[in-house]
Amino acid sequence: MDQILLLEAAERYLRGEMNPEETRLFEEMRKNNPEVDQLVVEHQFFLEEMDRYGEIKRFKATLYDTHHTLQENGEIKEVTSSGKGKIAYLWNRYRRVVAVAASIAGITALLISGLILMITPKTPIQDIEALKRQVNLLEKRTNTQDRQINDVRKKIEPGTAIKFGGTSFLVDPKGYLVTSAHVIQGASRIFLQNSKGQDFHAEIVYNDEQKDLAILKIDDEDYRQPSALPYGISKSSTDLAEPVFTLGFPKDEIVYGEGYLSARTGLKGDTMAYQISIAANPGNSGGPILNEKGEVIGILNARQTTADGVVFAVKARNIVRMVDELKKKDSSQQIRISRNTTLQNLNRVQQVKKITDCIYMVKVVLK
Amino acid sequence: MGYKSAPNRIKIGPVSTLEREKELLKGLAANEKEAIETIYRDNYNLIQHLVIHNNGTEDDARDVFQEALIVLYEKAKSGSFELNCQVRTYIYSVCRRIWLKKLQQNRRFESPVENLEETVPVEEDLEQHDKLSHQYGIMRSAMGKIGEPCKSLLEAFYVHHKNMLEIAAFFGYTNADNAKNQKYKCLMRLKKLFFAQYKNGN
Numbered sequence: 093m094d095q096i097l098l099l100e101a102a103e104r105y106l107r108g109e110m111n112p113e114e115t116r117l118f119e120e121m122r123k124n125n126p127e128v129d130q131l132v133v134e135h136q137f138f139l140e141e142m143d144r145y146g147e148i149k150r151f152k153a154t155l156y157d158t159h160h161t162l163q164e165n166g167e168i169k170e171v172t173s174s175g176k177g178k179i180a181y182l183w184n185r186y187r188r189v190v191a192v193a194a195s196i197a198g199i200t201a202l203l204i205s206g207l208i209l210m211i212t213p214k215t216p217i218q219d220i221e222a223l224k225r226q227v228n229l230l231e232k233r234t235n236t237q238d239r240q241i242n243d244v245r246k247k248i249e250p251g252t253a254i255k256f257g258g259t260s261f262l263v264d265p266k267g268y269l270v271t272s273a274h275v276i277q278g279a280s281r282i283f284l285q286n287s288k289g290q291d292f293h294a295e296i297v298y299n300d301e302q303k304d305l306a307i308l309k310i311d312d313e314d315y316r317q318p319s320a321l322p323y324g325i326s327k328s329s330t331d332l333a334e335p336v337f338t339l340g341f342p343k344d345e346i347v348y349g350e351g352y353l354s355a356r357t358g359l360k361g362d363t364m365a366y367q368i369s370i371a372a373n374p375g376n377s378g379g380p381i382l383n384e385k386g387e388v389i390g391i392l393n394a395r396q397t398t399a400d401g402v403v404f405a406v407k408a409r410n411i412v413r414m415v416d417e418l419k420k421k422d423s424s425q426q427i428r429i430s431r432n433t434t435l436q437n438l439n440r441v442q443q444v445k446k447i448t449d450c451i452y453m454v455k456v457v458l459k
Numbered sequence: 460m461g462y463k464s465a466p467n468r469i470k471i472g473p474v475s476t477l478e479r480e481k482e483l484l485k486g487l488a489a490n491e492k493e494a495i496e497t498i499y500r501d502n503y504n505l506i507q508h509l510v511i512h513n514n515g516t517e518d519d520a521r522d523v524f525q526e527a528l529i530v531l532y533e534k535a536k537s538g539s540f541e542l543n544c545q546v547r548t549y550i551y552s553v554c555r556r557i558w559l560k561k562l563q564q565n566r567r568f569e570s571p572v573e574n575l576e577e578t579v580p581v582e583e584d585l586e587q588h589d590k591l592s593h594q595y596g597i598m599r600s601a602m603g604k605i606g607e608p609c610k611s612l613l614e615a616f617y618v619h620h621k622n623m624l625e626i627a628a629f630f631g632y633t634n635a636d637n638a639k640n641q642k643y644k645c646l647m648r649l650k651k652l653f654f655a656q657y658k659n660g661n
Contacts, residue, residue, distance in 0.1 A: 096643045138650055145598040146618035151490050151532050155525045158499045168503045
């Protein structure tokens with residue numbers, strides 16, 4: 093309470109509200125009591141601050157009012173309210189960002205088009221390129237060399253030009269294989285080479301160009317049939333994103349490739365086929381697409397040249413249908429398609445080791 | 460060229476302009492609405508152009524301009540202001556300086572702010588202004604902390620200069636003495652808050 097009285101007295105003194113008698117008494121008190129003096133000095137400073145605070149606050153209020161008045165009277169322009177001004181403002185503010193973005197886009201576009209130019213084959217682009225491999229196994233050689241080769245390879249006559257290569261795989265241990273129809277197109281004779289390099293003569297038993305599937309039968313005394321196939325042909329459909337792998341002969345050696353099922357339909361919504369994302373090359377045509385359990389889910393047959401790694405595979409259930417059709421037409425063919433897989437609990441390396449023996453390279457001698 | 464244009468400038472800006480500006484500054488110091496409106500009308504668009512063409516928004520322009528007017532107000536009030544340049548030049552110089560500083564703080568600074576008008580050095584004035592606005596900030600934050608009805612009561616007395624009778628009526632006190640009592644209670648609290656922050660700040 094005393095504090096408040098003292099404060100009031102100090103304020104009245106500072107504001108000059110005391111009468112002369114009061115002023116004299118208060119000044120005397122101030123002289124004798126340093127605390128009072130201190131309070132007066134402090135309060136004087138405070139009141140000055142307070143005054144200035146009030147002044148600025150009032151002045152700011154006036155400024156605020158003025159701004160509004162002038163704005164309402166249209167005496168100061170609203171810049172950003174007009175569309176043009178806004179664009180100008182945005183442009184001014186972001187032009188550097190825009191410039192950087194534009195140059196990055198430009199450089200990226202140049203790089204990409206450069207890359208595409210670099211990797212695009214020089215041959216005319218077709219939407220679909222059949223995965224045939226142009227094999228020129230036998231080049232012109234000296235006669236002596238030819239003779240030596242002839243001695244070694246009795247099955248393939250000397251001078252025979254083998255034009256196309258592809259892949260096939262056993263579906264029945266008795267020697268029935270499946271490949272793509274386009275692989276054996278125009279063939280007069282077919283030889284199958286296993287992973288050990290042995291050649292076997294084979295015949296076309298069934299050819300369905302619409303499905304792009306063909307059945308071959310090994311017709312060779314040297315063929316030793318395995319007791320059973322490690323994989324089965326799957327009739328059920330496969331789920332999107334399921335990991336798949338393939339084995340094939342894009343070169344003279346068997347090559348393993350890994351990918352995933354990227355679409356349940358093939359090119360332009362073809363329900364007979366799957367779309368698979370996998371690295372494939374000419375020569376992979378006719379190769380099996382297997383899922384993780386070791387079931388054949390499709391036959392690789394084409395790739396899209398306009399996109400990288402997009403490959404199509406005929407669904408495996410078409411093999412079953414084709415075999416059924418074959419049996420109807422020719423009852424002498426006793427095909428029993430392998431349906432059971434024994435690869436389920438093996439790791440990929442062991443799976444591939446077992447499968448490799450059932451994959452054959454297709455060599456075609458043209459008519 | 461410069462020598463030739465000099466006499467022309469005197470013709471365009473006769474002595475009466477100087478007198479007019481002195482009157483304007485007097486009005487500004489007294490917080491007179493007409494004077495402030497005139498200064499506002501004459502200069503605002505120039506500053507808005509400056510700010511908006513240098514990565515600012517309309518709101519930025521208003522803030523910068525009003526801060527510059529506060530600088531001018533403080534200077535006009537102090538009485539030490541000698542008009543050695545046009546009000547327009549002074550305001551432009553202050554705004555340019557303030558805006559440059561803001562751009563640097565926000566790292567939006569890209570290229571030197573275009574200099575359309577002649578400028579005068581204003582660094583000292585701005586330093587003084589920064590000090591004052593710091594103290595203003597302390598008072599404002601102290602006012603913000605004391606709460607109601609203290610804030611309104613004290614502002615009514617110290618900012619709007621109402622007398623205790625008016626205040627008592629407005630805030631519903633039975634008499635002026637009660638209101639005065641309440642005012643001093645509030646004032647004690649405000650002082651405590653203010654000096655605590657003031658000593659911390661320095």
